[in-house]
Amino acid sequence: MGAYWALVELKDGQPRRGSLEALRLAARLAEQAGATVSAVTIAPAVSPQAAATLAGYGAKSIERLSGDGLDPYTPTAYTAALAAYTKGAGAPDALFACTTSRVRDFGPRFAARAGFVYCPDVIEVAHKDGAMMARRPLYAGKVLATARFAAGRPPFIGTRPNNFPPGDPTAGAAAPVNEHTVTIPEGDRRMEVLEFQPAGGDRPELQEARIVVSGGRGMKGPENWHLLEALADSLGAALGASRAVCDAGWRPHREQVGQTGKTVTPELYIAVAISGAIQHRVGMSSSKWIVAVNRDKDADIFKISDFGLVGDVFEILPLLTAEIRKAKGSG
Amino acid sequence: MRLLALIKQVPDTFARLALTSDAQGIETKDLGWVISPYDEFAIEAALRLREAHTGEVIVASLGPARVVDSLRQALAMGADAAFHFTDAAFEGADAAATALVFSKWLAGQQFDLILCGRQAVDDDCQLVHAAVAERLGWPHVHVVRQLEVDPATKTMTAHRDVEGGVEVVRCPLPAVITCQWNMNQPRLPSLQGIMKAKSKPITPVSAADAGVTADDVAGACDLRYGDFAYPAQKRQNKIIAGEPAAVVKELVRLLREEAKVL
DSSP states (O other): EEEEEEEEETTTTTOOOHHHHHHHHHHHHHHHEEEEEEEEEOOOOOOOOHHHHHTTTTTEEEEEEETTOOOOOOOOHHHHHHHHHHHHOOSSSSEEEEEOOOHHHHHHHHHHTOOOOOEEOOOOEEEEEEEEEEEEEEEEGGGGEEEETTSOOEEEEEEEETTOOOOOTTTTTTOOEEEEEEOOGGOOOOOOOEEEEEEESSSSOTTTTTTEEEOOGHHHHGHHHHHHHHHHHHHTOEHHHHEHHTTTTTSSSSGGSSSSSOOOOEEEEEEEEEEHOOOOHHHHOSEEEEEESOOOOOOOGGGGEEEEEOOHHHHHHHHHHHHHHHHHHHO | OEEEEEOEEEEEEOOOOOOOSSSSOOOOOTEEEOHHHHHHHHHHHHHHHHHHHHHHEEEEEETTTHHHHHHHHHHHOOOOOEEEEEEEGTTTHHHHHHHHHHHHHHSSSSOOOOOOSSTTTOOOOOHHHHHHHHHHTEEEEEEEEEEEEETTTTTEEEEEEEETTEEEEEESEEEEEEEEEEGGGEEEOHHHHHHTTSSSOOEOHHHHHTTTHHHHHHHHOEEEEEEOOOOOOOOOEEESSOOHHHHHHHHHHHHHHHSSOO
């Protein structure tokens, strides 16, 4: 009987979607391997509702870690907490987590301390000859390759958001919440969080959003972005932009999708007035479905799109937003 | 201040990558190589700290002979000296093994701050900086967009990009940071800089110099890559033509019924 862990992040008390993806993946693989899955979380509380959700996605138990120095988050304190818990509980056979910006921050450090083999941005996992193998993009997504893990140390598999559909939770599942108080040593408490400056907006985080709406230079200016904002909000989507748009200062650089910006892999990517330079394409071409709206029928973006709309974006955008609102209202 | 920029040489980001005939790697024969773009922000940040506080900027990189070109470029930008980690024992070293080598060497060095790029644009593990910091017992701050260092109190204050905003953190030095693209605008080497770089030292560092054995390096390796392939691009390439109102209706239908994303 093996043990798999899924690291779960809670946001506003609820498990994040990416965490549920990692948990469900762990549960599926555990079933094949005859292992059990624990959800491990660092959180001030786990509500009965959150516990039921985690159980529904395959957690047989929920291990909640708490202690002084864990709020606000710092990578060293999280590393210390997880390392202390791992030492006490014994290392699992595999650890799963969604590669969120937080996991990217403390994951490698924790792996170094606790002796895990860290592999982020995984899009496929398989057992082969008793070993775990993970497929992941390399060179900004220009190629994919299979990573074989060093033997003798547990793998720490960071899943890429939106690549492992979690499906629906199993109804009526339940799992106990086990409480663990951890002590964070002084050496891991030397970082002080002075301030958090919110970027503003209620839209989902770009790299985790299920749907992304991006605008390019063909939007003609920042004053036209309300059209994209309306479309994004009708879909519950995040907003992205091309490099040209960010370089021109129309939109903040944190919205930039592409090789020197962010890589996104949503279920649906809508590229509006984006020509589709290679710089942009490597940042979004792994999206599950791609829609392009462009006035130029020869734009490169259509070559990598599933559905293309050729026409005046200023005419199409309000119509599309209205049609989606209608579809959602009746759906 | 003694500042160390750890840099990595990667295939030119504009290059089209070819796979080897057995698909167990990429063809490197005709490839151009560059400093990983984010590492240029680290070099620039180090140079600016030296300008503000005086001190010394060292660059270091692990890799084959071609890495010397990237180190020379960093020297041309203004770094004072370079270390080239080169040894048969380093062949095949992945991020975890590279971190081991650097940290063993660093145990015998004195630096106030180590700067890396936020990610290498080849394997994108974002691991070396964190594993080096962990092995040295130093704090690390990831994805820094703005940095102030106070040599008097030996502390730094960093603004870092996080989900949904910017976090401001303070920690003691020595520390490790990774640099985000919005931190600065890396300078181009001047002609004078290029000339000067020719006489600046690039010191080779062997496994023995770093204090590791070939077995240490092999044992620290986490991942081995194989079965390379291009991502499958099965796109429908369907152009929906007609009146805007009808086209939009059809798109929404396809998104609901075929893509099932609405």
